[in-house]
Amino acid sequence: MHLTITHTTRYSYETPVHYALQKIRLIPRDTPQQRINDWKVQITGGNREVIYHDQHGNVTELMQIDPGATEVSITASGRVETRDTAGILGKVYGSIPLWLYLQESKLTKPGDGIREIAATLEAAQDKLTGLHDMSARIAEAVKYGSGQTYAETTAEEALKGGKGVCQDHAQIFISAARAAGIPARYVSGYLMMPDRVEQSATHAWAEAHLDTLGWVGFDVSNAQSPDEHYVNVATGRDYLDAAPISGLRQGSGDESMIVSLQVQQ
Amino acid sequence: MVGENKFFDEMSGHNGTVRDAYAAYHDWFAEQDAERLTKKSQDAETFFRRTGITFNVYGQSEAQERLIPFDLVPRILAQREWTKLAKGIEQRVAAINAFLHDIYNRQEILRAGRVPKHLIAGNEAFLPQMLGFSPPGQVYTHIVGTDIVRTGEGDFFVLEDNARTPSGVSYMLENRETMLQMFPELFAKIKVQPVSDYPKNLRRSLAACAPSSAGSKPTIAVLTPGIYNSAYFEHSFLADQMGAELVEGHDLRVVDGHIAMRTTQGYKRIDVIYRRIDDDFLDPLTFNPESMLGVPGIMDVYRAGNITIANAPGAGIADDKAIYSYMPDIVEFYTGEKAILKNVETWRCGEPGALQYVLDNLKDLVVKEVHGSGGYGMLVGPAASKKELATFAEKLKAKPGNYIAQPTLSLSTVPIFTESELAPRHVDLRPFVLVSPQGINIVPGGLTRVALAKGSLVVNSSQGGGTKDTWVLED
Numbered sequence: 001m002h003l004t005i006t007h008t009t010r011y012s013y014e015t016p017v018h019y020a021l022q023k024i025r026l027i028p029r030d031t032p033q034q035r036i037n038d039w040k041v042q043i044t045g046g047n048r049e050v051i052y053h054d055q056h057g058n059v060t061e062l063m064q065i066d067p068g069a070t071e072v073s074i075t076a077s078g079r080v081e082t083r084d085t086a087g088i089l090g091k092v093y094g095s096i097p098l099w100l101y102l103q104e105s106k107l108t109k110p111g112d113g114i115r116e117i118a119a120t121l122e123a124a125q126d127k128l129t130g131l132h133d134m135s136a137r138i139a140e141a142v143k144y145g146s147g148q149t150y151a152e153t154t155a156e157e158a159l160k161g162g163k164g165v166c167q168d169h170a171q172i173f174i175s176a177a178r179a180a181g182i183p184a185r186y187v188s189g190y191l192m193m194p195d196r197v198e199q200s201a202t203h204a205w206a207e208a209h210l211d212t213l214g215w216v217g218f219d220v221s222n223a224q225s226p227d228e229h230y231v232n233v234a235t236g237r238d239y240l241d242a243a244p245i246s247g248l249r250q251g252s253g254d255e256s257m258i259v260s261l262q263v264q265q
Numbered sequence: 266m267v268g269e270n271k272f273f274d275e276m277s278g279h280n281g282t283v284r285d286a287y288a289a290y291h292d293w294f295a296e297q298d299a300e301r302l303t304k305k306s307q308d309a310e311t312f313f314r315r316t317g318i319t320f321n322v323y324g325q326s327e328a329q330e331r332l333i334p335f336d337l338v339p340r341i342l343a344q345r346e347w348t349k350l351a352k353g354i355e356q357r358v359a360a361i362n363a364f365l366h367d368i369y370n371r372q373e374i375l376r377a378g379r380v381p382k383h384l385i386a387g388n389e390a391f392l393p394q395m396l397g398f399s400p401p402g403q404v405y406t407h408i409v410g411t412d413i414v415r416t417g418e419g420d421f422f423v424l425e426d427n428a429r430t431p432s433g434v435s436y437m438l439e440n441r442e443t444m445l446q447m448f449p450e451l452f453a454k455i456k457v458q459p460v461s462d463y464p465k466n467l468r469r470s471l472a473a474c475a476p477s478s479a480g481s482k483p484t485i486a487v488l489t490p491g492i493y494n495s496a497y498f499e500h501s502f503l504a505d506q507m508g509a510e511l512v513e514g515h516d517l518r519v520v521d522g523h524i525a526m527r528t529t530q531g532y533k534r535i536d537v538i539y540r541r542i543d544d545d546f547l548d549p550l551t552f553n554p555e556s557m558l559g560v561p562g563i564m565d566v567y568r569a570g571n572i573t574i575a576n577a578p579g580a581g582i583a584d585d586k587a588i589y590s591y592m593p594d595i596v597e598f599y600t601g602e603k604a605i606l607k608n609v610e611t612w613r614c615g616e617p618g619a620l621q622y623v624l625d626n627l628k629d630l631v632v633k634e635v636h637g638s639g640g641y642g643m644l645v646g647p648a649a650s651k652k653e654l655a656t657f658a659e660k661l662k663a664k665p666g667n668y669i670a671q672p673t674l675s676l677s678t679v680p681i682f683t684e685s686e687l688a689p690r691h692v693d694l695r696p697f698v699l700v701s702p703q704g705i706n707i708v709p710g711g712l713t714r715v716a717l718a719k720g721s722l723v724v725n726s727s728q729g730g731g732t733k734d735t736w737v738l739e740d
Contacts, residue, residue, distance in 0.1 A: 019518060021562045023550060049522045049562070050569035055396040062565035064519055095397025097372055099386050237393070248550050248561045 001228040003080045003192055006262045007202065009245055010073040011065075015253035017072075020065040022046065022247040025234040026076035027059035028189070031092060033085050034231055039078030045069040056185075056241060057094040058234040065249075074245065080231050087225025089207060089232075091214035098209060101183035105237040108175035111156035117141075117172070118179035127182065128216070131208050135220045138172050144221055151239065166204045167239050169220035173206040174238065183209040187217065187226075188242040189233040192263040199261040202244055207235070231263075273417045273677045274689050275340065286343040286738060289455045294338075294687075302337065302682060305447050309335050312443050334731035335440060336681040337447065340692060340713040344458075347709060347737040350413065350421055350696070353606035355705045356596060358409050358698050361428060361583045363599035365405035368582060369395045379594050384587050389636065392544060392579035394551055398568055400577045402474040402702040407539070407575035408467070409698040410434075410711075413606075415677040422609045422674070424693065426592070428584040429576060430541050433732075434697050435499040437712040438463060438506070440734040456739035458709035464506035466699055466706055473701035474573050475536040483536035486510040486526060488517075490542045490558045495727075500541050509539070519562040523571050537573040538563075544578045586635045586669050587613060609674060615666035623670040624661065627654050630670045631722075632661065645722060647673050676722055679733065681715060691716045693724050694735065710735035 007026070026041050028034065041061065046069070049062045065072050104110070110118065117134060124130025141159060148163040155175040158168035170186055177184035184206055191203040205219040205226060217226035226232075236242035249255070270279050276287040283291045313332055342350075367373050368385060375382050385391050410431025412424040441460050445452060468485060475483035489500035491513050504511035516526050517535070525532035540547065546556040551564035566572050582588065588595075590611040596604040612619040614632075623630060632644040644657045661668055678689035696711030713733040714724035724730040 021519060021550060023562075023565065049519050050565055050571060052565065052569040053397070054568065055393050055398070057397070060565065060568075062519065062562050062569075095370070096393070097375075099382055100393055100396075103386055246550070248554075 001082045001084075002265060003082060003190075003229075003231060004078075004262075004264050005080065005190055005231065006075065006077040006260075007190070008073055008075045008260045010258045010260075011071065011255055012258075013070050013249075013253060013255050015251065016068045016070050017065045017249065018067065018251040020247060020249035020251075021049075022063045022065065022072075022074070022245055023243075024061040024063055024074060024245050025054075025058045025188070025242060026074070026244055027061070028080065028231055028233045029057070029059065031232060032090055033083060033226070035081040037079040037081060039076070039080075042075045042077075043072070045072035046074070054241075056096060056235050058236070058242065082228040082231060084227040087217040087227065088213050089215040089217065098183045101185050101209065101237065102178050102181070103237070104175075104178065106240060107152065107154050107238040108171050108178065109154060109156065110175045110179045111160075113159045114156055114172060114175045115179055117159075118176040121176060121180040121182070127210055128213070131177065131182070131216070131218060134176060135173060135218045136223065138169055138176075138220050139223055142168060142172065144169075151243070165201075166219075166221040170204045170206040171238055173208075173218060173220050177206070177208045185215075186236050186238050186242050187232050187234070188236075188239070188244055190231040190261070190263050191219075191222070191226075192229045192265070194229065197262050197264045199263050201259060202233075202261060203230070204239070204242075205230070270678070270689065272675050272689070272691070273415065273420075275415070275677050275679045275692075276687075278418070286341045286346070290339065290341060290451075293451060293454060299686075303684070306337055306682060309337060309443050309447060312446070313439070333436060333726045334717060335443065336690075336715060336717075336731050336733050337444070338680050338682050338687065339444065339734045339736045340679045340694070340715075341736045341738065342710065344738050344740045350606075351707050351709075353421070353604070354411050354413075354696055354698060354707055356600055356602065356605050357411065357423065357426065357592070358406065358700060358705055360592075360596040360599045361409070361426060362403070362405050362700060364595050365428075365577070365580055365583050366399065366403055367599070369398065369579065374595070374598055377598070379598050380588070380591050384585075384591075385582065388582060388585060388587070390544075390579070390581035390585050392582075394564060394568075395577070395579040400474075400567075401476045401570065401573045404474050404575075404700050404702065405577040405580045406583065406698075407471060407474055407573075407577075407700055409700065410695045411698060413694045413696065414609075414674055415692075415694075416675050417677075420607075422607050423592070424609060425586070426584040426589065427695070429543070429581045431695065431697065432496045432499055432541075433695055433712040433714075434463060434708075435502040436732050437697070437708070437710070437735065438502075440712075440732055444734045455736075457736045458739055460708050460710060463697065463708050464503065466708070467503070468507040468509065470699040470701040470703075470706060471537045471539060471573070471575055473703045474575065476570055476573055478571060479536035484510070484534060485537045485539065486512045486517075486535045488512055488514070488538050488540040488542060488560070490546070494541070496541065503539075510535070514542075514556075514558050514560050517560045517563075519566060522566065522569065524560060524563055524566050535572065537575060539575045544581065547574075547578060586633055587615070587666075590669065609671045612670040614661060614668040614670060619670075620661070620665045623668075624658055627658060627661075629673060631673055632657065632668050632670045635667055635669060645673070648722075673722065679713070679715065681717065681731075681733075688719070690719070691722050691724065692733070709737035 155171040158164040174184040234242040410427040487504040548564040634642040676691040680687035699706040713735040
């Protein structure tokens with residue numbers, strides 16, 4: 001499937017920026033599931049300082065917002081050719097050893113709730129089936145909805161709250177898989193909902209590693225494995241490693257953010 | 266001194282006969298007037314107060330500045346003793362750098378099963394952010410302070426490998442300076458290898474590790490947490506001595522893809538940063554977001570290859586006390602040779618059999634926290650009360666993996682000057698090692714720390730230790 005994507009994030013600042021940096025992970029790479037045809041990240045109101053591969057292999061840019069700016073916009077756009085591999089990315093490895101994806105991270109530290117889910121997975125005879133069952137169980141336990149959780153909500157907190165977004169679903173899944181001894185990671189990216197051009201937000205899902213298949217994707221929020229409607233942009237241990245944009249700003253004053261995302265065939 | 270010494274005394278051995286290395290000094294000392302030396306000792310203190318060498322002690326309610334006591338009797342090593350030690354240190358430090366590069370890249374040593382994975386995986390000193398990256402010149406530990414103890418004529422052991430930000434080198438330099446001022450005639454009589462080149466060598470070594478984008482004269486800066494840090498004096502001293510800038514986090518920012526410091530003429534690019542702040546505080550954008558001490562974005566600039574950070578973030582995984590016990594294997598794995606320097610026998614309390622042994626023999630052992638430093642949170646069995654032992658045993662049982670135990674070593678002694686006579690006190694040694702692509706450079710001698718209380722084995726300055734000038738003789 002050929003997808004055309006335009007993803008714009010616009011920040012507005014109440015008072016002119018004195019000094020601020022943004023770390024940007026918005027450049028997808030070729031995988032067995034996707035081929036990037038042309039892709040660019042355009043910044044207005046800011047300046048690219050460096051570009052490099054982080055430890056997960058994500059192409060990462062550091063951007064400085066122009067001093068005195070009250071607005072900055074970051075647009076990632078391009079075309080991606082995707083294919084349906086039934087959610088299987090396979091045995092594709094970077095510089096991170098698998099065992100690292102078994103370690104707890106800040107947002108995926110399990111509590112009692114997640115351990116209980118993990119125990120069921122641990123007991124499952126067939127791990128692939130067990131992971132699918134677990135995905136359904138998490139979607140059941142945590143209804144999709146915004147407003148209840150925020151960027152730094154931990155997996156356990158989101159599970160307790162009973163309501164969350166794709167980030168929370170993915171992190172609960174990851175946390176429980178790891179607690180059951182299955183390496184798992186966070187994926188941030190795009191999903192084309194076929195019935196619309198304007199997508200509401202960027203998406204996130206999870207990947208688990210099985211010795212037999214390699215990496216397999218699970219989109220808890222949509223109760224399916226990623227197919228040709230998905231574009232993988234960045235991976236990490238949790239949201240903090242893979243966040244599309246994370247920043248730091250000196251000075252006071254409120255900021256607001258508007259995201260517009262178009263994904264179409 | 267006459268009679269049997271229970272501990273090996275570096276001046277008079279076990280039997281009271283003055284050892285060769287101390288012969289000339291001993292003769293000189295015998296001719297000195299005790300009152301004059303007492304006066305000199307007081308002069309030395311005044312000198313230190315004037316130069317401002319002080320340190321803060323953590324955990325004391327009034328964190329005032331204190332003077333580290335200086336003892337005027339030097340610790341002396343013969344050239345041949347030093348040559349052998351230096352060879353062992355060089356081998357060990359080379360292995361540590363190879364280990365770090367391996368751990369953050371291919372992890373061959375884990376695959377080979379020579380170091381257990383869980384020691385790395387669950388370790389806070391291990392930084393995933395360093396994976397798949399090679400720092401400029403492939404150097405991780407630009408400056409190492411290898412702590413060495415001695416128990417006999419030829420028996421040297423490595424106690425700790427300080428691969429993060431070893432401190433104390435300013436004391437080494439000032440101790441020598443003080444001795445030269447107090448006893449110029451002594452240095453005319455006895456040929457001692459100089460240490461005053463250290464700042465110049467540090468500068469050269471750091472410059473040789475600059476990123477390839479740096480020019481022929483890289484700009485070096487020392488990053489300090491600020492005046493409230495216990496080693497602030499050393500930070501400013503070293504910056505001054507090597508002609509580098511002394512900066513704090515708020516002086517720095519990202520400019521044109523590099524780290525730059527604010528100057529009166531605008532921002533000036535820095536190529537090498539000798540940071541004296543911990544990994545966690547280095548970059549709020551990558552590590553602890555609460556940190557006010559670090560430089561936002563420095564890790565991004567680092568991974569892009571535009572700055573050298575000394576020592577490399579994540580280097581602490583090599584001096585972790587749990588890893589320490591594997592150091593002989595690590596040396597062999599990367600150098601293909603047996604380790605020249607011995608490790609102190611170490612029980613890893615996380616291992617079931619070891620825990621039982623340690624609990625059974627607690628009163629004879631030294632127990633340390635795996636991540637601790639500065640002598641905090643450690644138990645010296647023979648010096649502990651029954652109650653202290655019992656309390657510590659509970660701590661051990663609760664978190665065994667957090668501790669290692671070692672036998673109480675019969676540390677060598679060197680005499681100190683006390684009201685007109687010489688009295689033996691236990692010592693250790695911290696040589697300072699510089700690493701660059703051009704090689705490994707070790708300053709002759711290092712910092713000798715001495716436990717000033719009679720019978721005490723704790724040499725840490727924060728626990729009442731003092732220092733001595735350390736001499737390596739010229740042949």
